[in-house]
Amino acid sequence: VSGEFERIAEIRRRAVRRSAFVALGLGDDAAVLRPTDGYATCISTDLLVESVHFRLDWTTPELLGHKALAVSLSDMAAMGAIPRAALFSLATPREGSDALARRLYDGIFALADRFQVEVVGGDTSITPGPLVVDSIVVGEVEHGRELRRSGSRDGDDLWVSGVVGSSAHGLALLASGRRYEDAEGSEREAIRAHLAPEPRVSLGRALVERGLATAAIDVSDGLSSDVRHLCDESGVGVVVDATALPSFGTVDEALDGGEQYELAFSARPDASDAIHALARELSIPLTRIGRFEGASDDVLVEFGGTRSPLHPRGWDHFR
Amino acid sequence: VSGEFERIAEIRRRAVRRSAFVALGLGDDAAVLRPTDGYATCISTDLLVESVHFRLDWTTPELLGHKALAVSLSDMAAMGAIPRAALFSLATPREGSDALARRLYDGIFALADRFQVEVVGGDTSITPGPLVVDSIVVGEVEHGRELRRSGSRDGDDLWVSGVVGSSAHGLALLASGRRYEDAEGSEREAIRAHLAPEPRVSLGRALVERGLATAAIDVSDGLSSDVRHLCDESGVGVVVDATALPSFGTVDEALDGGEQYELAFSARPDASDAIHALARELSIPLTRIGRFEGASDDVLVEFGGTRSPLHPRGWDHFR
Numbered sequence: 001v002s003g004e005f006e007r008i009a010e011i012r013r014r015a016v017r018r019s020a021f022v023a024l025g026l027g028d029d030a031a032v033l034r035p036t037d038g039y040a041t042c043i044s045t046d047l048l049v050e051s052v053h054f055r056l057d058w059t060t061p062e063l064l065g066h067k068a069l070a071v072s073l074s075d076m077a078a079m080g081a082i083p084r085a086a087l088f089s090l091a092t093p094r095e096g097s098d099a100l101a102r103r104l105y106d107g108i109f110a111l112a113d114r115f116q117v118e119v120v121g122g123d124t125s126i127t128p129g130p131l132v133v134d135s136i137v138v139g140e141v142e143h144g145r146e147l148r149r150s151g152s153r154d155g156d157d158l159w160v161s162g163v164v165g166s167s168a169h170g171l172a173l174l175a176s177g178r179r180y181e182d183a184e185g186s187e188r189e190a191i192r193a194h195l196a197p198e199p200r201v202s203l204g205r206a207l208v209e210r211g212l213a214t215a216a217i218d219v220s221d222g223l224s225s226d227v228r229h230l231c232d233e234s235g236v237g238v239v240v241d242a243t244a245l246p247s248f249g250t251v252d253e254a255l256d257g258g259e260q261y262e263l264a265f266s267a268r269p270d271a272s273d274a275i276h277a278l279a280r281e282l283s284i285p286l287t288r289i290g291r292f293e294g295a296s297d298d299v300l301v302e303f304g305g306t307r308s309p310l311h312p313r314g315w316d317h318f319r
Numbered sequence: 320v321s322g323e324f325e326r327i328a329e330i331r332r333r334a335v336r337r338s339a340f341v342a343l344g345l346g347d348d349a350a351v352l353r354p355t356d357g358y359a360t361c362i363s364t365d366l367l368v369e370s371v372h373f374r375l376d377w378t379t380p381e382l383l384g385h386k387a388l389a390v391s392l393s394d395m396a397a398m399g400a401i402p403r404a405a406l407f408s409l410a411t412p413r414e415g416s417d418a419l420a421r422r423l424y425d426g427i428f429a430l431a432d433r434f435q436v437e438v439v440g441g442d443t444s445i446t447p448g449p450l451v452v453d454s455i456v457v458g459e460v461e462h463g464r465e466l467r468r469s470g471s472r473d474g475d476d477l478w479v480s481g482v483v484g485s486s487a488h489g490l491a492l493l494a495s496g497r498r499y500e501d502a503e504g505s506e507r508e509a510i511r512a513h514l515a516p517e518p519r520v521s522l523g524r525a526l527v528e529r530g531l532a533t534a535a536i537d538v539s540d541g542l543s544s545d546v547r548h549l550c551d552e553s554g555v556g557v558v559v560d561a562t563a564l565p566s567f568g569t570v571d572e573a574l575d576g577g578e579q580y581e582l583a584f585s586a587r588p589d590a591s592d593a594i595h596a597l598a599r600e601l602s603i604p605l606t607r608i609g610r611f612e613g614a615s616d617d618v619l620v621e622f623g624g625t626r627s628p629l630h631p632r633g634w635d636h637f638r
Contacts, residue, residue, distance in 0.1 A: 023359055027552070028468050029397035029537055030363035030458070035354035040342055043362075044349035045455060047408040047442040078348035089366040089408075089453045123366040129448020134408045136364060136455055139349070149347050218348055233346065 010102075014109055015119040021084045021140070022118050031120035033085060039140040044075035050130035058174045059195045061100050064133070065107025066196045071220065072137035073115060073199035074261040078218040080147040080208030081139030083201060085120045086112060089134040091127035104133070115201060145208050151215035152234035152266035158290035159275060161200050161262045164223055166248035168257025170194030190248060197261040203286075206278055207265060216265035222258040225312040227290075228299050230266065237298030240290040240310055255301070256313035266292055329421075333428055334438040340403045340459070341437050350439035352404060358459040363394035369449035377493045378514045380419050383452070384426025385515045390539065391456035392434060392518035393580040397537040399466040399527030400458030402520060404439045405431060408453040410446035419450070434520060464527050470534035471553035471585035477609035478532075478594060480519050480581045483542055485567035487576025489513030509567060516580040522605075525597055526584060535584035541577040544631040546609075547618050549585065556617030559609040559629055574620070575632035585611060 012026040024032035035041055048054060048068055056064075069086060076083040088108065092100055101124065112119060117137070152158075170190035173183065180191045200218075207213040215234055217226045223240075231238055240255075247254035267275060272288070279286035301310040331345040343351035354360055367373060367387055375383075388405060395402040407427065411419055420443065431438060436456070471477075489509035492502065499510045519537075526532040534553060536545045542559075550557055559574075566573035586594060591607070598605035620629040 024465070024467065029394040029535075030361040030400065032398070032460070032465050033360040033362065034462070035360055041352040041354055041360060042349040043352065043404075043406065043440065043455075043457065045406050045408050045440060045442050045453070047410060047444050047453070049410050049444045049446045049448075049451075051447055052444055075348040079351070081349065085362075087362065087364050087455070089364050091366060091368050091451055121362065121364060123364050123453070125366050125368045125371055127368045127449060127451070128370055129368075129451075130446060132368075132410055132446070132448075132451050134364070134366070134442070134453040136362075136406070138362065141351070143353070146343070146351050148343065216348075 011105060011119065014105065019084065022120055025118060025120045031085065033138065036140055038143055040143050040146060042076060042079045042081040042139045042141055042146065043136065044072055045134060045136045046071045048133045050132070056131065061103035062107035063195045065104040066111045068133045068135040069108050069111045070197050070199045071261065072135040073201055074197070074218045074220065076137055076139040077200040077204035078147065078216050078263055079139070079141055080145065080204040080216065081141040082205060083115050083117050083137055083139040085118050085138045087121040087136040088119065089123045091125045091132040093131060094126050097126065141208060147204065147207060147213055147216035147265065149215055149217050149230050149233035152230050152236055152292050153214060154236050154293055155269065156214055156266040156292040157269055157272065157288050158227065158238055158240065158264065158266055158292060159286055160219070160223065160246065160264045160289050161203055161284050161286055163246045163248045163285065164219060164260050164262055165250065165253035165257045166190045166193040167197065167259045168253040169249040194259060197259065199261055200263045200284065202282055203263055203284055206282065210274060210278070212271045212274055212278065213265040213267050216263055219260040219262045219264055220258060222256045222313060223264065224255045224310050226264055227310070228312045230264065231296045231299050235296045236292045237294030237296055238290050238292050238300065239307060240301045242301050242303035244287060244289045246285055246287045330424060330438065333424065338403065341439055344437060344439045350404065352457065355459055357462055359462050359465060361395060361398045361400040361458045361460055361465065362455065363391055364453060364455045365390045367452045369451070375450065380422035381426035382514045384423040385430045387452045387454040388427050388430045389516050389518045390580065391454040392520055393516070393537045393539065395456055395458040396519040396523035397466065397535050397582055398458070398460055399464065399523040399535065400460040401524060402434050402436050402456055402458040404437050404457045406440040406455040407438070408442045410444045410451040412450060413445050416445065460527060466523065466526060466532055466535035466584065468534055468536050468549050468552035471549050471555055471611050472533060473555050473612055474588065475533055475585040475611040476588055476591065476607050477546065477557055477559065477583065477585055477611060478605055479538070479542065479565065479583045479608050480522055480603050480605055482565045482567045482604065483538060483579050483581055484569065484572035484576045485509045485512040486516065486578045487572040488568040513578060516578065518580055519582045519603065521601055522582055522603055525601065529593060529597070531590045531593055531597065532584040532586050535582055538579040538581045538583055539577060541575045541632060542583065543574045543629050545583055546629070547631045549583065550615045550618050554615045555611045556613030556615055557609050557611045557619065558626060559620045561620050561622035563606060563608045565604055565606040574629070
């Protein structure tokens with residue numbers, strides 16, 4: 001336990017004060033936050049479990065720390081929120097626990113710096129089992145402007161950012177024995193997409209600020225599952241154009257590959273020019289990949305002139 | 320993964336809408352909260368790991384769910400905050416995972432009902448290791464009125480609520496083979512204090528509303544450790560009167576027993592009458608157990624006329 005107190009003290013020294021949003025950071029029974037007038041607070045949590053979501057022989061503690069924060073930042077991106085603060089709960093194996101936690105926090109703090117996020121709390125424990133990281137992020141978005149999943153309407157376009165399938169392709173490369181440190185070029189890029197995804201925070205913010213999106217979700221379960229979530233919550237169907245997918249690998253990887261952390265969003269057709277302009281401005285590919293129409297269980301994919309049901313394959317990490 | 324979606328759908332059906340505080344609950348990329356004007360937001364997280372913090376053959380999933388929420392509510396109590404919302408991340412063993420999660424949420428929802436807390440999010444995963452529960456609670460407290468650990472001043476009294484040592488005593492009973500379902504009377508009470516502690520939320524709120532406390536902490540690590548935290552953060556020493564401890568078992572259990580979830584707080588001496596009145600009103604024993612004085616490393620315990628250093632023994636759960 002004294003080890004735990006020391007670890008908290010060390011994290012506390014490293015946590016940089018960011019903004020007036022944090023009235024009281026690490027070191028008390030709870031963190032105290034001062035919400036900005038006119039803004040709602042967004043909160044999300046993501047659990048990463050060793051041998052389910054990651055393998056320590058395929059990644060590094062630093063990349064894992066990056067990913068733990070990145071996946072929660074991606075939730076903020078999907079809401080159009082400004083990330084402000086984060087908390088981490090770590091269950092670490094007794095052996096090498098301090099060094100592991102320190103390197104994990106190296107990755108966390110490096111990404112937190114880039115997004116001006118303050119680490120304000122968390123908890124730690126020893127575990128007899130696999131390493132477990134729970135990442136909690138708090139953000140803010142203008143009242144009533146958050147990008148919900150339920151806003152897609154008949155006639156809206158479906159868009160996706162970046163390329164999809166690269167994370168799944170990277171995972172396949174790792175499974176085939178390729179390692180990040182040895183990989184080059186597009187292989188290295190794919191492995192990095194899997195091990196250290198880049199959350200689309202600036203895109204989410206721009207979509208809110210310019211009022212361009214009617215709904216959004218991040219592609220964490222896989223496009224086929226996440227587009228269905230939009231349809232279920234919005235009560236509308238969709239036709240995805242398989243030939244339009246900005247894909248890295250196969251169509252299957254693009255449709256079913258999870259942990260991509262790109263944004264899928266809907267927009268009125270007349271927003272199309274502004275969205276293309278935004279893509280150029282942010283240097284993020286934004287591609288129209290479908291159209292919302294019909295009833296919510298009509299989630300279809302069009303390929304070679306034929307429409308067929310798009311089954312949510314989901315994303316079972318090490319299947 | 321489809322199992323995970325179904326589980327989320329079930330939790331969503333069971334999550335009751337509580338207040339205007341929650342603009343958007345379960346089922347999106349993040350929960351959206353509407354902070355109350357004039358209030359700060361408190362957030363805390365507590366990690367419970369099987370075989371470190373609990374054993375499933377000593378408790379039930381329902382009591383464990385209660386405890387997971389209770390320990391985070393206790394952090395809100397220690398800040399003087401009104402608990403509003405909660406999120407849970409669960410890593411469950413594959414075998415029996417749905418039934419386990421359902422019973423765990425039975426315990427969570429029963430306690431959440433009593434404190435008008437809404438479950439607004441969380442995450443779930445399968446794990447090849449022990450059951451892990453991360454409990455995150457969000458609360459609100461009037462701006463600048465939160466009970467920090469750093470407010471204790473020279474001359475303040477040290478108070479503690481309830482009795483200390485009962486949780487440690489209950490744990491000792493469990494270790495000796497006694498079980499909750501068979502125990503009676505004070506033994507049952509002690510085991511219940513360990514397995515399903517009662518967070519002191521009403522006390523924390525009253526201390527803030529009446530301006531009675533200068534600092535507070537919950538006794539989660541053990542009185543000897545937690546009083547030291549108050550001293551370290553406040554920059555003042557303390558003399559604890561061992562004979563005054565409202566103890567259930569031995570003095571050691573009272574001083575070093577963790578997971579008690581009573582509040583230890585400091586108050587000006589002239590608040591004494593109002594604190595005794597509050598104790599009667601809430602039917603919670605409140606006992607003056609010491610006085611703050613001297614330098615912050617003078618954390619002393621007085622016993623039989625002799626003062627000796629009070630060593631933080633901390634709380635190593637199954638030591």
